[in-house]
Structure formats: structure tokens, C-alpha cells
Amino acid sequence: MPDDVSDGLFDLPGDPNTTDPGLAAPLAATAGSPLAVRMRPASLDEVVGQDHLLAPGSPLRRLVEGSGVASVILYGPPGSGKTTLAALISQATGRRFEALSALSAGVKDVRAVIDKARTGAIHGEQTVLFIDEVHRFSKTQQDALLSAVENRVVLLVAATTENPSFSVVAPLLSRSLILQLRPLTADDIRTVVQRAIDDPRGLAGRVQVTPEAVDLLVQLAAGDARRALTALEVAAEATEHVGIETIEQSLDRAAVRYDRDGDQHYDVISAFIKSVRGSDVDAALHYLARMLVAGEDPRFIARRLMILASEDIGMADSTALPLAVAAAQTVQLIGLPEAQLTLAHATVYLATAPKSNAVTTALGAAMSDIKAGKAGLVPAHLRDGHYSGAAGLGNAQGYKYAHDHPDGVVAQQYPPDELVGVDYYRPTGRGVEREIGGRLDRLRAIIRKKQGR
DSSP states (O other), X not given: OOTTSOTTTTOBSSOTTOOOTTOSSOSBOOTTSOHHHHTSOSSGGGOOSOTTTOSTTOHHHHHHHTOOOOEEEEEOOTTSSHHHHHHHHHTSTTEEEEEEETTTOOHHHHHHHHHHHHHHHHTTOEEEEEEETGGGSOHHHHHTTHHHHHTTSEEEEEEESSOHHHHSOHHXXXXXXXXXXXXXXXXXXXXXXXHHHXXXXXXXTOSEEOHHHHHHHHHHHTTOHHHHHHHHHHHHHHOSEEOHHHHHHHHHHHHHHHHHHTOOOXXXXXXXXXXXXXXXXXXXXXXXHHHHHHTOOHHHHHHHHHHHIIIIIGGGGTTHHHHHHHHHHXXXXXXXXXXXXXXXXXXXXXXXXXXXXXXXXXXXXXXHHHHTTOOOOOOGGGSOOOSTTTGGGTTTTTOOOGGGSTTSOXXXXXXXXXXXXXXXXXXXXXXXXXXXXXXXXXXXHHHTTTTTO
16 A cells, blocks of 8 residues: 555544554644544534434445445545544554545556455455545546446445546446435534633644634635644634634645645635636646645536536637537546646636626526416427327427528427517527527527517
8 A cells, every 4th residue: 555545634532642554643733733633523422413324224324334345435525524534444453554545546556455355364354444535536436446346345435526427437336326415404514613712632722713713714614624624723823812813814824834835725726727717827827736736636627617617608709618628638638737728728718708608697597587487388289290190189280491491590489388479588689699599589589480489
């Protein structure tokens, strides 16, 4: 196993002399460990949130209590407790624990762990294998696990922030329980923060934190307990009386700390996306560089740019999405460091492109109407007529084929009766949508000519 796998990942409160055969370092957190590590729950009683997964008799509770036998993939946002639960499973009696990080482990490391697990099984020892960020494992690495998981040579506990349906191979999915963790609620985060302020493992009451500062920490956390504790720790380093101003002044330092630790620092990605949306190309490049220097996954950045291309540019520049997709494919093909230039290329293009959220607004309005019950019958002439008896029902009768008409557009009702004349898409006057707006007016006039509205 690589020497840097644990790196405090599974540090837990407890006996500092207790070590696990599967780890190269003690499980106990030291006084110098980050606050988030020191405050990691040492038992199920201290776990906050995820009640839907920890009911008595549930598969996850049985695993934590040492009686479960099913491999699991823990899927959820950062700071929701995936690593905590894996660490608690590791403490179940009679089990060896091995940890691999997808950031540093290769197929050779996976096979070495499995070989050790087979040896342990001969002596009646069960091995729990935890893989962090399993979505970063290649197909070959994941395939190397299949036999061992199927034959229960190892009990796999994998963690991912991405939907495993898209990032984990199907055979591994079929051999594992998929357990989705929810973001922690505001009350959950408040409990975690207050415990860190009072608990001897945390600040032990040495720092006074105003209620308003706690409220701000809860707000900034956005469901991520680790983010809240890191911001609190940085603020507490500056003063023993933490108020709102202290938290605000510490935000940049907290973000840098997240960068240095290679964590999922959503404050920076949020600022990056908002800078691109706001057409501030220089600020966008700053945040891009900040993430790249921090070691952020370039694929994560590329995915966010693809989302932005549709959400914030849309039809104002219809080439934005293909360019973002091409950038994501290029990042996947060439990797770092060369992919840095590809991301910069896409960032500059999207930041300087005309902006429109008309597509986003149009879809939102249409979905709101559907949810409000405005989903009438499909007009008879638009219904499927390719089956016996369709004509007798009036289906597809009177349908006008647009290509039979000189302009390729014909007066005809397309929406249900309840939605005739409703305009969802409203182009802006920016970019290509200037031209689309005029054309759309003409199209609607022709199509709705005989609809009476």
C-alpha cells in the first residue's frame, strides 16, 4: 500500500497507541491534527445526520456494528460523513482494515491488498478495503476488485462524490449496495460546530464564538461539515473571540487551506463559475489557476464549464456548448499539465461569450407548469398513428407534414389545449439571440395563425 494513503484520512479519537494492521499510522488523532479530523465521530452515537441509512437493522448499521457482509459504495457530497462511516466500519471487531486512495494507488496496489486479504482469510480474518474517491479508479483498477468482492475475500467500502452509475463499472455496482448520503442540514452543521467549540478534542471552550458567527458558519458550510470546521479553525487561530468579521476575514485563508489539502473546495469553484457567468475573464482565470495549483481534478472543472455553457450562455452563442464538450474530451484524453491550457482556452471563450439564461428560464417555466398540472392531452393529429386501430381513434388524422410546405412551417396546433399561446422561450437581445428573437416572432405568427390565440 502506498505510504501516503492514510495521511490522517482515518484519524479517530481514541487510544493513541492503538494501531490497525491495515494502516501505517495510529488511528488516534493527535493535538496537531486538523480540527475536522479531531472531531471525527468515534462511535455511531456521535454521528450527525444520515438517519435514513442508520436505522436499527439497516445494512450500514450492521456493517458499523460488525455483522454486515455486503460491500457498499457510499455516494454523497463532501463533508457528509463518508470517511467517518468508513472509519467506524474499520473498527468493527475481528476485521483487518486496508485503505487505498484512488489518487495514488494502482492495479498493483489493489492486487497486493487482495493477496494479503486471502492470506488473512485462511486464518479467519475478514478484511475491509476502503477506497476513497473510487470514481477516479480506472476500469482496469475496478475490474481488479471484482473477483475479491464477489467471493467476499474483501468487504469493499468505497466512497465517491459522483453518481456511481456513471463512474463505477456495472459489474462492481451489481456486487455492492449503493447508499446515498444526504447533505447535512443546517441543524446538523450547527450541532457539529457547537460540539467542536465545546469538546475537549476541539476548542475545549477556550474560544468564544458569537451566535451570529455560528450562524454564518452554518450558512457557509452548505451541508459540508468539514468546510464549517475548517473555517472555524482558521478563525480561532486569529483570536479567542470569534465574531462575524473574524469569520469573513478568515474565508480566504480557509479556502487556501482547502486548496493545500486538496479537498473539494466549493467556495473556489463557485467563485470561478460566477466570474465566468459575470464575464470577468481575469477573475475567472485567477480562480482557474488557484484550482490547478491546488491539484483540483481537471475533469471536475471541465464538467462545470459544460454545465455553464448551457445554463448561462445557451443560444446567445450556440458554439459555446460544443466547445466546452470538446474541452472536456481533450482534458480526458491528454490530462495534466497540458490540459491546463485547454481549460484556460475554454474559460476565456465562455467568459467573453454573450450571456443568456433564456434556455434555463424556458425549461424552468415549462417544468413548473407540468408540476402545476398543466399537462393536457396530446392533440389527436400529433399522436402516434403507426399501429392497427390508430386511425379509428382519430390519431394522426389531419397532421400536416411541415416539409410539404414551401417554408417548412405550417399553421398547426402543437401544444395541449391548455398551453396554446404560451411563450416559454424568450430570447434576449444578446449575441445570436438577437437574430433568433425576430425569427421566432415570425415562426410563432405562422404556427399559431389558425389557433385563435
